[in-house]
Amino acid sequence: MPRREIVQVMADAQIIAELKEGARGITPPDASAQRKPSSVRRLTKKLGLKIGDQMEFDIRRVKRGKGYSFVRAGGKLVRDAATIRRFNAMAVPPAYVDVRYASDPRSHLQAVGRDAAGRLQYRYHPDWEKVRETRKARRLASLIEALPKIRRSVAQHLGNDAPTREFTLAAVIELVARTAIRPGNESYARLNGTRGATTLLKSNVMIEDDCIVLSFRAKGNKAVRKECNAARLVRAVETLRALPGRRLFQYRDDHGVVRTVSTAQVNAFLREIAGLRISLKDFRTLMASAAVLESLSRMVPAESARGRRKQVLEAVRAAADELSNTPAICRKSYVHDTIVTAFEDGILERFAATLKGCRSPARREQILAKVVLTAAA
Numbered sequence: 001m002p003r004r005e006i007v008q009v010m011a012d013a014q015i016i017a018e019l020k021e022g023a024r025g026i027t028p029p030d031a032s033a034q035r036k037p038s039s040v041r042r043l044t045k046k047l048g049l050k051i052g053d054q055m056e057f058d059i060r061r062v063k064r065g066k067g068y069s070f071v072r073a074g075g076k077l078v079r080d081a082a083t084i085r086r087f088n089a090m091a092v093p094p095a096y097v098d099v100r101y102a103s104d105p106r107s108h109l110q111a112v113g114r115d116a117a118g119r120l121q122y123r124y125h126p127d128w129e130k131v132r133e134t135r136k137a138r139r140l141a142s143l144i145e146a147l148p149k150i151r152r153s154v155a156q157h158l159g160n161d162a163p164t165r166e167f168t169l170a171a172v173i174e175l176v177a178r179t180a181i182r183p184g185n186e187s188y189a190r191l192n193g194t195r196g197a198t199t200l201l202k203s204n205v206m207i208e209d210d211c212i213v214l215s216f217r218a219k220g221n222k223a224v225r226k227e228c229n230a231a232r233l234v235r236a237v238e239t240l241r242a243l244p245g246r247r248l249f250q251y252r253d254d255h256g257v258v259r260t261v262s263t264a265q266v267n268a269f270l271r272e273i274a275g276l277r278i279s280l281k282d283f284r285t286l287m288a289s290a291a292v293l294e295s296l297s298r299m300v301p302a303e304s305a306r307g308r309r310k311q312v313l314e315a316v317r318a319a320a321d322e323l324s325n326t327p328a329i330c331r332k333s334y335v336h337d338t339i340v341t342a343f344e345d346g347i348l349e350r351f352a353a354t355l356k357g358c359r360s361p362a363r364r365e366q367i368l369a370k371v372v373l374t375a376a377a
Helices: 010-019 038-046 081-089 128-158 165-179 186-192 231-241 263-274 281-297 305-323 327-333 337-344 349-356 361-376
Strands: 059-064 067-072 097-101 109-114 120-124 205-208 211-218 222-228 250-252 258-260
Touching (some): 067 081, 120 128, 128 165, 128 231, 128 263, 128 281, 128 361, 165 231, 165 250, 165 281, 205 231, 281 305, 281 337, 281 349, 281 361, 305 327, 305 337
Antiparallel strands (some): 059 067, 109 120, 205 211, 211 222, 250 258
16 A cells, blocks of 8 residues: 555544444434435445444554564464555554554555544545545535525624624634634644644734734644734624633633633534534635635646646645645645646636636635536546
8 A cells, every 4th residue: 555644534434424324433413414425435335445443443553673563452463464564554653652453455444543642643545535535525515505604604693792602613713714724723732832723822813903913833833924804803803802811712601701612612513503514624625725726727737747737736835825734735635636637637627717707705616616526526
């Protein structure tokens, strides 16, 4: 198996919940999550993949001298050369602990371990990426369809003057949707002092001429500066800054106690108002994909594959700057392969004229959804 980037399992757990209702350790949070998407299910079957459950992984990595041995649950060493090569090829970092592997080479999930922050990290079968891309295309299109509903709900909650729990959760959604900053991670804030939306401090925020100015260190110790001049959000930030405490996003509960909010709470609230299994990260995907789509729609695909790769990289670089990511991470984690496919296959040219003459943000988002679904078909 070629080296695969380690990624979070959240999106894949959602796919699995839909493909394999009742899979051990995976419980769909609502009834809608139990609808099995036939296109994804058919593709999984066509690729010969099996949905693996991390709880069933019975082969562990054990340190032996300068290397590792692989031991089954009963204590028996794995001696099969092909299996050992498969495990070694995954290149799971030495710093990861409690590393376990799938005995089945066709399992969609091949290995799981914990990083220094204690978070589960995963390695997947190479073919699983095709399933992920199909699901991501549908997910982005669903988000775009739900945006009007989300915006109405956020506006309604921010219309209140009191810093209630819903007010604060809506403010986080509004900020991430407008700036595409990371949602925030308590472990990163505690261990590295790096910030995201939910972990922002009041000292990271200034209001200048009715404009919010964010200045903080993000994941990877990158300096981030963002500006947002949305009047509604400015008023919300002013309300939140009046609360005691260092954190920006806090609220008063029914007993008057000031409490912080977590990314998990914001995501749960977002799913509730959207009626979809989405998260704050989807807004970063939306912004990155939209930015790359805009850039590529203004280009004529080069004749050579090398030339087209350069064009794609140029478009991705601009989006990466907005997300405070490297171009490689932006391309891998946030820009849909379907957009690049649409550009390389000439599909995007059909929409170029429409995009050029379209001034409505909502209409441009609808075009993005159509491009993604067309290329994924």
